[in-house]
Amino acid sequence: MKRFPTLIFLLLFSVLSCSNDSSKPDQLIAEEKYIDLMVELQLVRSYGEINSLDSLTVDSLTDEVFQKYKTTDSVFVRSHNYYQQFPKKQQMRIEKAIERLKMDQVSDTTKQDTTAN
Incomplete structure (x- = not known):
């Protein structure tokens, strides 16, 4: 299972990135x-x-990913720290991200299967 490290990374990232600043950032990235x-x-x-x-x-x-979404790493980190203050909702966001990663893996596998035939 290639994506198992992904799950671990996301969970560790979520736990370790907590912040004491509870105020909503000016440039909060939409969920x-x-x-x-x-x-x-x-x-x-x-x-x-x-x-x-x-x-x-x-x-x-x-950097290209941040450019694609017209944001910066610092805005992402501030948004992440804000979202981390709401653990239940953050868990739902993480589950959505993991589901998308799983779908990407399924899509890649399907593409490989059709290419091989």
Whole structure:
């Protein structure tokens, strides 16, 4: 199961990223966009690990993800810290992200099967 490290990463990221600042950030990323970002950032991380990419390449890919969503890593971190203050809702967001990652894996497997035939 390739995505098991993904689950561990997301859970650790969620637990370790708590903040004491309970105020809503000025540039809070909308929940769906935040989930999309979590998924894509995890895909970049996994891609980097699977292909043994150097940290500069992974950083460059990460920057491209932030550019795609027209945000920055600091806005993402502040949004993440804010969302972490609501554990039940954050767990639901994480479950959505994991489900999307699973769907991506199924999609990749299906593409490989059709290409092989």
